Amino acid sequence: MKLHFVFHFIFLVLTMLSMVLLLAGCANDQDLQPLQLSDYPEHEIAAAKLYISKCSGCHAAPLPKIHTAGQWPGVVQRMEMRMNNKAIKPPSSQETAVIVGYLQKHASN
Numbered sequence: 001m002k003l004h005f006v007f008h009f010i011f012l013v014l015t016m017l018s019m020v021l022l023l024a025g026c027a028n029d030q031d032l033q034p035l036q037l038s039d040y041p042e043h044e045i046a047a048a049k050l051y052i053s054k055c056s057g058c059h060a061a062p063l064p065k066i067h068t069a070g071q072w073p074g075v076v077q078r079m080e081m082r083m084n085n086k087a088i089k090p091p092s093s094q095e096t097a098v099i100v101g102y103l104q105k106h107a108s109n
């Protein structure tokens with residue numbers, strides 16, 4: 001009877017331990033998700049926030065480094081055409097300038 005209780009206790013401790021490990025594993029998985037706010041350069045400034053808010057409607061806003069400064073204006077222009085096609089209000093020309101400026105500042109060379 002007593003031995004049974006000891007085994008039961010050990011089983012309980014092991015279950016709890018594996019749950020803690022499982023939770024710790026989940027926390028690590030989150031670090032592997034490619035696009036967290038903190039992955040974006042200067043994510044605390046207004047331009048970054050404007051960019052993420054205007055460019056994550058259809059897909060995750062890509063990181064600025066995936067294109068060169070020379071490529072970004074054309075990509076943004078194409079995206080605004082896509083927004084027009086979907087009847088999504090594109091950024092104003094002033095907002096577009098801020099977004100392109102942010103992307104170019106952090107673009108690849």
Ligand code: HEC
Pocket residue numbers: 054055056057058059062066075076078079080082083086088099
């Ligand atoms: C109306 C939906 C929509 C919005 C909003 C949108 N995109 Fe896209 N995006 C697409 C589609 C569809 C594709 C795939 C086809 C293509 O590349 O044109 C795409 C692909 C991309 C790609 C990968 C292709 C490439 O040329 O590198 C980038 C980068 C991109 N978008 C950037 C942006 C940026 C920057 C914004 C904000 C100005 C934005 N997107 C907003 C629909 C959208």
